[in-house]
Amino acid sequence: MGEIPESHPRYLSLKTREKISQAMKKGITHETGLIAHGRGEAFDYLIGEKTTSFADDAERTAAAALLIAENPVISINGNVVALAPEECISLADLIPAKLEVNLFHRTDVRVDKIVKELKNNGAKEVYGKTADASIPDLDHDRGLCDREGIFSADVVLVPLEDGDRCQSLRNMGKTVIAIDLNPISRTARTANITIVDNVTRAIPNIEKWVKKLKNKEEKELKEMVRSWDNEKMLEETLSFISKRLNSLF
Ligand code: ATP
Numbered sequence: 001m002g003e004i005p006e007s008h009p010r011y012l013s014l015k016t017r018e019k020i021s022q023a024m025k026k027g028i029t030h031e032t033g034l035i036a037h038g039r040g041e042a043f044d045y046l047i048g049e050k051t052t053s054f055a056d057d058a059e060r061t062a063a064a065a066l067l068i069a070e071n072p073v074i075s076i077n078g079n080v081v082a083l084a085p086e087e088c089i090s091l092a093d094l095i096p097a098k099l100e101v102n103l104f105h106r107t108d109v110r111v112d113k114i115v116k117e118l119k120n121n122g123a124k125e126v127y128g129k130t131a132d133a134s135i136p137d138l139d140h141d142r143g144l145c146d147r148e149g150i151f152s153a154d155v156v157l158v159p160l161e162d163g164d165r166c167q168s169l170r171n172m173g174k175t176v177i178a179i180d181l182n183p184i185s186r187t188a189r190t191a192n193i194t195i196v197d198n199v200t201r202a203i204p205n206i207e208k209w210v211k212k213l214k215n216k217e218e219k220e221l222k223e224m225v226r227s228w229d230n231e232k233m234l235e236e237t238l239s240f241i242s243k244r245l246n247s248l249f
Contacts, residue, residue, distance in 0.1 A: 013041065013049075016083065016200065023082030028113050030105040033079045036160060043181035044198050046241045051205060054237050055197035061228045062157065062177045062193050063209035064221040069155035069175070072097040073127070077104065080159045080199055081114050085121040087203040092123075094210050097157070100149040101128030104162055106141040135168045143168070157206075158191075159199045166190045175225075179203075183237045194230055196237050 004014045020037050023029040051059070066072045074088055074097050081088075092099050101114045108129075115126045127149035134143040135150070142165060145151050156169055159179040163186025169176050170190060178191035179202045188194045195202045213221060 020079065020082050023078060026113065027110060028117055029078035029082045030103075030110070032105065033077075033082075037079060040160070040181040040198070043183070043196075046245070047181070047196065047237070048244060049198070051197050051201050052237065052240060054233050054240065055195055055202065056205065058193055058195040058228075058233060059197070059202060059205045060209045060213070061224055062195060063206050063213050064216075064224040065155050065175055065177060065193060066095050066097060066157065066206070067210060067213060067216075068218055068221045068225065069095075069097075069153075071153045072155040072157070073100050073150050073153040074098070075100055075102045075150060075156055075158045075161070076114060076118065076126075076128075077102065077160060078110065078114065081117050083200050084159075084203050085118060087200070087207070089118065089121055089123045091203055091207045091210065094207060098149050098153075099123055099126050100146055101126060102145055102150060102158075104142055104165075106144060135165065135172065137168050137171065138165060158187075159202070161187045161191075163187045163190055183234050183241075188234060192230060193225075193228055194234065196234075 004011060020029055020034060024031060024034060072095055074092050076088060076099055099118060101111050103110060111128055115129060118126050127146040130146045131144040133145055133147040133151035135145055150156055153174060155175045157177045161178050166176055166178060166187045167190050176191045177193045178187045179195045179199050180188045181196060181198060182188060183196045
């Protein structure tokens with residue numbers, strides 16, 4: 001693909017596709033990650049490719065949950081590292097939280113490549129290679145994780161997760177924060193806090209909220225998380241999409 005002119009009306013979207021495509025060629029993103037990206041783009045179109053007020057609320061609540069967590073972990077897959085590596089590292093440093101590579105289509109080679117990519121972008125420690133534990137009820141490779149990372153985490157941020165693993169993490173008693181542009185996916189409906197936003201906007205916005213909330217009392221942060229109504233937010237997001245679509249004609 002030739003250089004995309006900045007004046008192109010779909011510049012950002014095309015650049016993002018280019019990043020995913022390059023990461024696939026490097027063996028970082030699985031080929032099915034391209035399909036998942038396409039599904040995400042379609043939903044991003046429906047919300048207007050901007051952070052909605054509902055997503056902003058979820059991002060604030062996610063920041064609160066991450067700040068009060070004892071062992072928070074940010075789960076990284078091939079799409080996330082292709083789209084927002086520096087943003088994830090910066091957020092992890094600030095909270096602080098651990099970074100763990102956790103893949104649906106897991107191979108040691110791909111885990112290694114993603115760990116290296118994160119380290120090249122400045123990550124000091126990346127979990128996921130040891131894979132000395134597994135998430136119960138998931139078939140072998142998808143469930144592999146690190147005992148010191150996701151397995152023992154109390155709060156897990158899972159950008160672009162699949163519904164089964166999200167449910168299994170919840171069954172383990174963890175608080176799951178999902179970033180998923182599809183408000184009707186199983187993941188979106190299963191997570192404790194669902195952020196219906198593009199991962200490229202969501203991660204920096206969670207970081208913005210972490211900075212704002214960092215000095216708040218723990219009691220206040222706990223109350224924000226306790227009072228979060230995920231189902232209501234999903235209903236409001238769907239209603240926002242349907243009103244937006246009606247208003248276009
Ligand atoms: P589920 O199992 O939860 O029903 P699924 O089968 O659609 O979901 P995947 O195929 O793993 O799950 O797709 C990942 C999800 O990630 C999709 O719902 C897609 O909308 C979302 N997604 C893709 N790209 C992005 C992105 N850049 N930011 C946020 N979400 C995204």
